[in-house]
Amino acid sequence: MLEVRKLTKVYDDGTVALKEVSFTVPDGEFLVIIGLSGSGKSTLLRCINRLIEPTSGQILWDGVDITAAGQEELRRIRRQIGMIFQQFNLVKRHTVLTNVLTGRLGYTSTWRSLLGLWSREDRARAMRNLELVGIADKAHNRADELSGGQQQRVGIARALMQEPKLLLADEPVASLDPATSHSVMKYIEWMNRERGLTVLCSLHFLSLARRYGTRIIALRAGELVFDGRPEEIDDRRFKEIYGDEAIEVEIR
């Protein structure tokens, strides 16, 4: 279980990105985070694995306080939390296989990883995960030779390498076309349903959020303005989250 308590983030320039946000995520949930651009979705996700240091508040995961963890412990926590990104964040000049293998860095000793001495199991695991996302044939291509959808699948394979219990996905399909978006979202859904991962995923489109989320939270200017089941978001709620001017668009 993930428990976020009164999480606040104030950036160095004084921007308040999160204001006392609290919510709880039971294991196995597919939690979708929605909100306008700048509402704090990325900040929230990055606070959970402390890519961004929270200003105050607590994040408890299975009773362990992530916000209080020292460097060594933080790394052990991070390796159980997979993350995928809007811009895929692959190392462009490395091969697809190397990119996937980096998912094992948290489990590999420094000297072995600096020499590229990946274990036999890790190599096999990497190929299995690439097969799983359907791009095993691209294993030896340079990462930047792949299409956006393929790159995101490499990102998913990299996250799978960590054998994570929790997956953070920051607008994983925002740079993809609708059809590709669904194929990527289906992999995430598969991880949630078949592998039993808890998923925290921020999305731009409410239609996608409704389709994949088991629960939705909404941020507005850093504040939690909604926490409930997808079907609870009616017109009034929608306007509260996105502002009066907004109209809902569908992505199928």
Added chain:
Amino acid sequence: MSERSFYVRWGRYLLLVALAIPLYIWSWRTADINLVDLIQGAPKARPIISDLVRPSLLARERVTLSVSAVVRVPCDAPPPEPPPAEGPTLTLSATCLNARDSLVVSGSGFRPNTPGRLYWRVAGLEGRLRDEPFETDAQGRFTVETDIPPLLAQQGGDHTLEAELKWEAGALRPSETLRTTIDKMIETVFLALMATTFGGLVAIPLSFLGARNLMPTTPWGTTLYVAVRSFFNTARSIEPLILATIFAIWVGFGPFAGVLALSVHTIASLGKLYSEAAENIDPGPIEAIRSTGANEWQVIWYGVVPQIVPPYVSFTVYHWDINVRMSTIIGFVGGGGIGLELQRWINQLQWNSAATAVWAIVLVVSAMDYASAIVRERLV
């Protein structure tokens, strides 16, 4: 356009011009610009320029021929028998001499139309006395009048007169100048390579300290960042010529002084370029690697290094090219390489030789330019 705005616009231009004119008059005077000198002085530069377009590249081998005759001083004993000679021979008007007697030396059977010199040898010494120039005629003959040098007259005994002819013959071969130039050019390129390597090796770690995004935002981090960046900026603005002068005094004239001077310059210059390249890397992959639980070494190796290698290599090759260019100049102040030779030739007014060096520099620098462009293109 309204009439008013038209005047306002042109009024502004006129004002600008009115301000610019005195500025330019003043600058013209300060810079001592004199077009008359430029045109009238042209003939003085003509020999130099015409030599510059005729660099010394090839030369024939030099052949030396010397023939000697013996003279006895003073004239008391019987004179030595002249050796029966085939080919070129010297005929003397007298075979013995008293002090202040003059002597007519004629030669025959020599190479026609060739310059030569006639001189007295001093026994046991390298030196030549009198050393009179002559040139053989179309039949290979010459006549020179000389006298016995007082030093030899005092000593007495048998003395040797020698006629020496020098001419060029045989196949064309690279001239001495060309060989020196090639030698020194190689030295220059390697000097630049060493400086680029040393400079680059020091600049790499420093560049991390000088990259805002890689340094922590703690007071210590910021202080270090500012210190490193200021060092880059200050050291970069010191001309390598000045550095070379200092190092030439420190470690003596020669390529090593040049290597040191260029290394210091390279550290600063590459350090700044590297830092800026490091600041421009994409934070995304770094974030992604860090999120897998990787430690800082792993983040650097897998997230930072692949992103900085291409720009770093490209800047290094580019700087090697710059260093070759600079090392041609730092030789002027004792930094070794081709510059030292070039300066010597200029000082001795050997413009053909200087031209060889100048053209070699042009050739090598443009070749480096071209090669570095290709390497950099490949790396994108």
